Amino acid sequence: xxxxxxxxxxxxxxLVIPNQSRGALARYGITRAEADRSAWAVxxxxxxxxxxxxxxxxxxxxxxxxxxxxxxxxxxxxxxxEGAAYRWLARHRSRFGALGVRPECDEPGSxxx
Numbered sequence: 528x529x530x531x532x533x534x535x536x537x538x539x540x541x542l543v544i545p546n547q548s549r550g551a552l553a554r555y556g557i558t559r560a561e562a563d564r565s566a567w568a569v570x571x572x573x574x575x576x577x578x579x580x581x582x583x584x585x586x587x588x589x590x591x592x593x594x595x596x597x598x599x600x601x602x603x604x605x606x607x608x609e610g611a612a613y614r615w616l617a618r619h620r621s622r623f624g625a626l627g628v629r630p631e632c633d634e635p636g637s638x639x640x
Contacts, residue, residue, distance in 0.1 A: 540588045547632045547639035579613035
């Protein structure tokens, strides 16, 4: 997801940081357990958003079609379905390596701990 966001964020509105980057969790007040459980987004006002809500914050910031999707996913019953889908994907994320998905921290030159 991080690479997908970077490719589409031509305006530079979203800063994507792997949670394993040195000092990232402490900087945003997120524990290792929280980071392992789900994705996080911190908005410009310093509010923390977890899981599906974090994804939606990022989509809205990207604008265009992604922004429209992020806004629509907040509506009931889509929000309930999205939340359940996100939790399932988060619990099973280790299986996606078989699809060729490579964690950023496995890339050469990463700043991960």
